[in-house]
Amino acid sequence: MTETAPYVPQEPGDLVTADAWNTMQERIYEDIRSTAQDEAGKVTHVASADDAARLEGLDLAGLTAEIARRVLDDVRGNSGYQQLFKVLKGGEVTVLEHGLGTAPLVDLYQLEYFEVATREDDETRASFATFYLCQSEERRVRVPTADGSGRRAVDIQPADGPDLGIPWVELLTRYEVPYTDTTTLDDLETEFWRAFFADPNDRFNDDQYSHSPWFERCCRDKQTVKRLKENGDWNDILFIMHPRKTVNFGGTGFSTEDEVRLPRPANVGVQHLDNNRTALWFEPPHRPDSGTESRARQYINDPHSPVPDPDQDLTGQTGRFERELKLMVLLKV
Structure with missing residues (x-):
C-alpha cells in the first residue's frame, strides 16, 4: 500500500468490523503476492538453478503466506490490541x-484445565493442562485407567464440538522465536515456552503445560524443522487452550x-x-x-x-x- 491509499479507509472512532478486517487481509495478501511476482520477474541470474524459485526453502506461495502472517501480526500489534x-x-x-x-x-x-494425553518414561498417561502442543491428527488417545486395570480414551479434540487449536507456526512468529531448518523440535519447544511465558505474560507452573505422545516421539528422535516440513507435519502442529x-x-x-x-x-x-x-x-x-x-x-x-x-x-x-x-x-x- 501507499501512504495515501489505505487498504480499508477508516475514520477516527470507526468500528473495525469483521468485513473490514477480512478485506484488509485479502488485499495485503494480494499486494504481497503481486509485488513478489514483479520482483521475481526482474531476476536474470541465480546462483543455483535448483533454488531459483525458492527462498530459505519456501516457494512463492509459502513465502507469500509467511510474509502475510508477519504483516498481519504487526498490524494487530499496532492496532492497540493485546x-x-x-x-x-x-x-x-x-x-x-x-x-x-x-x-x-x-x-x-x-483458562480452563482440560484432560490430555502425555508420554513420560516410555508410558502414555493422562494428565491435565492449561496449554498443550500436539499434532492435528491426534484426536483421541488411549491411556491406562487410574487403577491400572485397563485402558480408556482421552479426547484431545472435543467429541461433540468444533475442533480447537492455533497453528503453532503462527505463535512462533508472534513471539519471535528464532529457528532454522536445522533446529530440533525439542530445542524449539524450549525456546517457545521461554518466549511465551516472558513479560508481559506470567510464568505458569511446569505442571500446567505439556505436549502429546507424537510430539514427545519427535523430540526424542531429534526431528528437525526441515524434516517436519518434508514430512508435511510442520503446519499441523497445534497449540491448544480452553479460554472461556x-x-x-x-x-x-x-x-x-x-x-x-x-x-x-x-x-x-x-x-x-x-x-x-x-x-x-x-x-x-x-x-x-x-x-x-x-x-x-x-x-x-x-x-x-x-x-x-x-x-x-x-x-x-x-x-x-x-x-x-x-x-x-x-x-x-
Missing part, C-alpha cells in the same frame, strides 16, 4: 503495564443444597490506574464445578498423584486450584 496470559493470586493485585495511552476495553476469559468467556454478576451467586456457586471468573476486579496501567485482582474462593474441573483441581493440588478416575466425585477437594485464577486478558482501544 492478548495476555496471567495468573492471578488471591489477595494480590496484578498491574498491567500496557502503554496504550488510554484506558482500554478489558475482556476476561478463564465469563460474566461477573452482582451479589454472591446462587446456592445449591451443599455449596454456593459463583460466576466465573469469580470476584475479579478491574481498575484503570492511568492511561498506561490497568490493575486486576482476584478474591477467593473460586469454586469450580464438579466433573473435569474438579478432577483437574485434585491433580493440580498434588500433580504426583494418579489422575483421578472420570467417575470419581471430587466436589469437596480444596487447595491451590481455588487460590489462583488463570486468565486470558484481551485489551483493546
Whole structure:
C-alpha cells in the first residue's frame, strides 16, 4: 500500500468490523503476492538453478503466506490490541503495564484445565493442562485407567464440538522465536515456552503445560524443522487452550443444597490506574464445578498423584486450584 491509499479507509472512532478486517487481509495478501511476482520477474541470474524459485526453502506461495502472517501480526500489534496470559493470586493485585495511552476495553476469559494425553518414561498417561502442543491428527488417545486395570480414551479434540487449536507456526512468529531448518523440535519447544511465558505474560507452573505422545516421539528422535516440513507435519502442529468467556454478576451467586456457586471468573476486579496501567485482582474462593474441573483441581493440588478416575466425585477437594485464577486478558482501544 501507499501512504495515501489505505487498504480499508477508516475514520477516527470507526468500528473495525469483521468485513473490514477480512478485506484488509485479502488485499495485503494480494499486494504481497503481486509485488513478489514483479520482483521475481526482474531476476536474470541465480546462483543455483535448483533454488531459483525458492527462498530459505519456501516457494512463492509459502513465502507469500509467511510474509502475510508477519504483516498481519504487526498490524494487530499496532492496532492497540493485546492478548495476555496471567495468573492471578488471591489477595494480590496484578498491574498491567500496557502503554496504550488510554484506558482500554478489558475482556476476561478463564483458562480452563482440560484432560490430555502425555508420554513420560516410555508410558502414555493422562494428565491435565492449561496449554498443550500436539499434532492435528491426534484426536483421541488411549491411556491406562487410574487403577491400572485397563485402558480408556482421552479426547484431545472435543467429541461433540468444533475442533480447537492455533497453528503453532503462527505463535512462533508472534513471539519471535528464532529457528532454522536445522533446529530440533525439542530445542524449539524450549525456546517457545521461554518466549511465551516472558513479560508481559506470567510464568505458569511446569505442571500446567505439556505436549502429546507424537510430539514427545519427535523430540526424542531429534526431528528437525526441515524434516517436519518434508514430512508435511510442520503446519499441523497445534497449540491448544480452553479460554472461556465469563460474566461477573452482582451479589454472591446462587446456592445449591451443599455449596454456593459463583460466576466465573469469580470476584475479579478491574481498575484503570492511568492511561498506561490497568490493575486486576482476584478474591477467593473460586469454586469450580464438579466433573473435569474438579478432577483437574485434585491433580493440580498434588500433580504426583494418579489422575483421578472420570467417575470419581471430587466436589469437596480444596487447595491451590481455588487460590489462583488463570486468565486470558484481551485489551483493546
